[in-house]
Amino acid sequence: MTNTSHKTLIIACGALAKEILFLKKMLGDAGRSIDLQCLPADYHNTPRKIIPGLEKVIAERGCHYDRILIGYGDCGTGGHLDAFVAKNNLELLPGAHCYAFFAGLDEFDALMEEELGSFFLTDYLVKFFDTLIIKGMGVDKHPDLKDIYFANYKRVVYLAQTEDLELQKQAKAAAQTLELDYEYKFIGYGMLADAMDTLALREPAYV
């Protein structure tokens, strides 16, 4: 790293792209030093691809930045992401997955405590519910899969980033499709916003 650009790169799950760009905009001037590159959102279902994906971006672009934030939770890497981040001197979002860092870790635990059979939706997952869950998991072609996947579930909890009536309608419809109870919680951007604020406010790592 020879340059002194004081720039930050966020390499994130594609499912967070819209949210991160929104938060960057909200940061105004402070957000200008932040660049975003996303990995495909479907790595979500194949967590083993996440670290190789990150390695590739870091090899290609990492040298232009003095700080890199990994826009993932653990996301099913079984602690490997933690180790990867520590080894490469990077930063990682807190929590096991996006549902936890949007809700806040304690709030998420409380929701699970209240009803373990909760299936969580975020704005992103509501928008792409049909693509990711119904089509992506084969429920459209084999409707009996719905029961295999969701037999252990009681309710859908929509953890909303924005207050959007259209999305709420879609989330409710998703719960109906899954034949589960529906609950709505507006939680905003939670710890993702905190992490972005911290990035923007902090002194550059190399001066």
Added chain:
Amino acid sequence: MSDEDDEIILKDLDDTQLVEQMQDDLYDGLADEVVEGTQILLDRGWDANAVLTDALVEGMRIVGVDFRDGILFVPEVLQCASAMKGGMSLLRPILANTENSAGLGTYVIGTVKGDIHDIGKNLVGMMLEGAGFEVIDLGINNPVENYLEAIDKHQPAILGMSALLTTTMPYMGVVIEELDKRGILKELPVMVGGAPVNQEFSDAINAHTYGRDAAMTAELAKAIVGKNR
């Protein structure tokens, strides 16, 4: 796997062709065909255990390999599993009646506390049953008490735990520690598995064996009870 599947008359195939065709049908998730093939082999005087091992378990092993290699995905694997279940429903009563020579003892399996993912565990259970274990499935969200109770009641040869969440993986360690405290661990091999689990983690929590997938788990379990072919 081929386009001509529809035209194949299973009855007209010789044994070797039929077994191969059944493996293909299982791969394609064609439950009716797998059931039909199972019945034909039984009618031809095949031993139920041989049908299970050569056609169904071997078919599912191939599915497992392609799942691991990213050629098949969860929805397809579930279709394959239903097809295998169909065949097994014909074989199970026969196996229960004939003094099952492959009887390898009891395997207690369950997903740990806080976790309600169960697809992988169910597949493992099916392959263990196919291998000749009597499988006691404790279902999902099992606190340590459930495992202890089941061990007491069923005196299993092996205990298996599944976890799919990074947050629930450590609980497998909690159970193992409790088994150790009670002096059970030295006699009871504990196997662990689930997508985020790996050998390193398995070693760290002092598990006996890590099972990467269902077919491998069945082989490892057979080796543990000393019945590997």
